[in-house]
Amino acid sequence: MDNHELRKAGLKVTLPRVRILQLLTTAEEDERHMSAEDIYKALMEAGEDVGLATVYRVLAQFEQAGIVVRHNFEPGSAVFEVVDEGHHDHMVCLDTGAVIEFVDPKIEQRQKIVAEEHGYELVEHSLVLYVRPKKDQ
Numbered sequence: 001m002d003n004h005e006l007r008k009a010g011l012k013v014t015l016p017r018v019r020i021l022q023l024l025t026t027a028e029e030d031e032r033h034m035s036a037e038d039i040y041k042a043l044m045e046a047g048e049d050v051g052l053a054t055v056y057r058v059l060a061q062f063e064q065a066g067i068v069v070r071h072n073f074e075p076g077s078a079v080f081e082v083v084d085e086g087h088h089d090h091m092v093c094l095d096t097g098a099v100i101e102f103v104d105p106k107i108e109q110r111q112k113i114v115a116e117e118h119g120y121e122l123v124e125h126s127l128v129l130y131v132r133p134k135k136d137q
Contacts, residue, residue: 009065016050019043020058024068024082033071033079033090033099073099073128089127 003013011017023042027034034042036059040052059080062068068080073092079099089107091100107127115122 005067009062009067011061011065016048016054017058017061019046019048019050020055021062021067021082024080029101032081032101033073034081035077035079039080071099071128089129091129091131094130094132 003018006013006017006021020039020043023039024032024034031038036052036055039059040050040055043050043055059068059070063070063080066083069083070078070080071090072078073090074097086103087108088101088103091102092098093100111125111127112122
């Protein structure tokens, strides 16, 4: 995603928007789900002069434009990830807060079957598994 995507979404290309978009699109796999505070801290560490209120405002604009999606895995806390073409589900570790993306064709098929059994067509879904590391037995 680049400056062209910002323009296509109807947003002006500003330094804060560019920096926040770069941060979200270049994040390592285990850092793809970032809170506004995480983004703000990363920008501060990189020497960027972007306020927390600006980060919140830009994320809201990105969400409205369909550039990012907001997840509320924990009550009172939102994380954001860049919208991508492929569907995936999430596991959230209750001990560490880590967010793990996964795709399971059997789960995807089963969800369609369940919807059909109840007389519906599955249009969209969001699946979040809350997990803890297994204890050795």
